[in-house]
Amino acid sequence: xxxxxxxxxxxxxxxxxxxxRCRRRFILVDMIPGQITNxxxxxxxxxxxxxxxxxxxxxxFVRLCNLLQTLGxxxxxxxxxxxxKVDVFFSILLHHTKNKYVMFQFKRSGQTVSRYFHSDLWSxxxxxxxFLVKPQPIPxxxxxPRWQKFKGCLGALNxxxxxxxxxxxEKGRYRNIKGQVTVNVLGVCDQSMKFVYVTVL
Numbered sequence: 001x002x003x004x005x006x007x008x009x010x011x012x013x014x015x016x017x018x019x020x021r022c023r024r025r026f027i028l029v030d031m032i033p034g035q036i037t038n039x040x041x042x043x044x045x046x047x048x049x050x051x052x053x054x055x056x057x058x059x060x061f062v063r064l065c066n067l068l069q070t071l072g073x074x075x076x077x078x079x080x081x082x083x084x085k086v087d088v089f090f091s092i093l094l095h096h097t098k099n100k101y102v103m104f105q106f107k108r109s110g111q112t113v114s115r116y117f118h119s120d121l122w123s124x125x126x127x128x129x130x131f132l133v134k135p136q137p138i139p140x141x142x143x144x145p146r147w148q149k150f151k152g153c154l155g156a157l158n159x160x161x162x163x164x165x166x167x168x169x170e171k172g173r174y175r176n177i178k179g180q181v182t183v184n185v186l187g188v189c190d191q192s193m194k195f196v197y198v199t200v201l
Contacts, residue, residue, distance in 0.1 A: 054090050061086070071130065072123030080108075080116075088113055089120035135190045147191055155190040 050058045065082050068074040074082050088106055091097050092113075097105075102113045135154040138147045150156075161182040166174050174181045188197040 053095075054087065055094050067127060067130070068120070068123045072126045074119060074123040085116045085120055088116045089124075092117055133190060133194045133196050135196050138191055144191070155188050155196055157186070157188045159184060159186040161185075 047057050050056070050061060054061055056064070061083075065086050068086065069082050074085065076082055084106070088102055088108075091102055091105070092099075099110050099113055102108070103110050106113070108116075137152050137154055138150050140151050142148055142151065147153075161176055161180070162185050164174060164181060164183050166181060171181050174183060176182050176184075184201040186197075186199050186201065187195055189195050
């Protein structure tokens with residue numbers, strides 16, 4: 001009698017596990033076409049959508065993804081591509097979106113979104129030697145008339161106001177002394193006019 005009950009319980013547990021596995025597979029397979037069409041719409045169809053969402057055109061996006069794959073060692077995994085990981089990274093970084101919103105938009109778990117963000121961040125940091133300019137001091141024997149008086153300096157610093165469009169509620173924060181809606185941008189460039197440092201106040 002006890003043996004029959006044990007066999008019945010074992011059989012029920014196996015059936016329940018098999019049903020859960022099938023259900024989980026169905027959900028994954030169901031989600032993948034939506035993720036593929038999302039990336040296809042973003043990267044392949046219209047350049048304006050790519051510029052609005054990623055703040056770069058499709059060519060720059062593909063080049064950045066290739067750089068992150070080759071130099072940053074970012075790889076495709078079983079259910080996602082490098083392009084999707086970079087899209088998640090820029091959605092969080094550029095639009096200040098929360099993890100829950102990105103989870104809903106890309107149909108991924110919070111842990112997966114967090115993993116994508118951190119892997120992309122490390123890949124971007126590996127590219128620092130390629131993108132960041134290391135300033136060289138202006139030599140004492142410089143013949144450039146613009147830089148002769150600045151021997152030993154690393155570059156020039158200047159600030160300017162740039163007009164911006166913001167929500168009506170936030171216009172008070174961005175209004176300057178003259179009443180215009182602007183942001184204050186401070187930039188430092190080196191001798192060859194490459195930006196070394198930029199900040200928006």
